[in-house]
Amino acid sequence: MLILDDAEQARLKICTAESCTGGLLAALFTDIPGSSSVFERGFVTYSNRAKEEMLGIAGDVLADYGAVSEPVARMMAEGALEASRANIAVAITGVAGPGGGTRMKPVGTVHIACARENRAVVHEMIQVGEISRQDIRMAAVETALNLIQVQMR
Template identity: 55%
Template sequence: MDPARVLDLCRKAGLTVATAESCTGGMVGAALTDIAGSSDVFERGFITYSNAAKRELLGVTQASLDAFGAVSEEVAREMAEGALKHSTANLAVSITGIAGPGGSEHKPEGRVCFGVAGNGPTLTETVEFGALGRAEVRRAAMNHALALLGARAAA
């Protein structure tokens, strides 16, 4: 979804947004803030690439990281909910995944987990983008996160 459309939907719903990004490294926040006037919707972004950052900035538990790994719906849920808790936003999206190159049999390149918290129950999902290459996986993840924000704002 077009970032300007996401911002418009959030404005209409009276929502402010926080992002919690790992494999996209701030791309969702950048896409939103590329739009002039986005400051009335975009509250803050957390780039939590390391597990330590996920724990320290978002409150992701070590137990979840140990049990499920950073690329999991459980961690995506904790990231999204942590972004709400550690901001004044009322809508948050999280992204954690394997952009590549590489991956493993259990967590292949192109697997990305998302969380959306606020304005309803927390949703998590995993998308298998496939081995598109690092740049394309990151771009696809950013676009999917924007679509999730837009859908939640429109709900």
């Protein structure tokens, strides 16, 4: 995978903080032999409590914005960066469906954020509609990979 090659050349370590993807991105990285030279760790923070305990997301932020929000995605990426020895952290939080969506946050809404040491956090929201759960999760992973590339430039 090109991202891992580029990260290795730049001597960067990557970590993930995943909610709706449940470790899918971490699994994708670790499927590649030799990824341990780049992939530092992954946090699966499916519940709000896990987001609070593992990534330091404040309960009032979760209450005010909800887990599926730009502020929470940004804080997840920052929290993962802080709680690891990585240089780049990517976070994914969303509604993969088939249930759980609302009018304001329908199924297929996913927030992805990527933090890198000494740089601004980048964020992207995707709304892919009510496609399959697996397709929503894969779209989120693809977007996360793109944001990692942005932060590696």
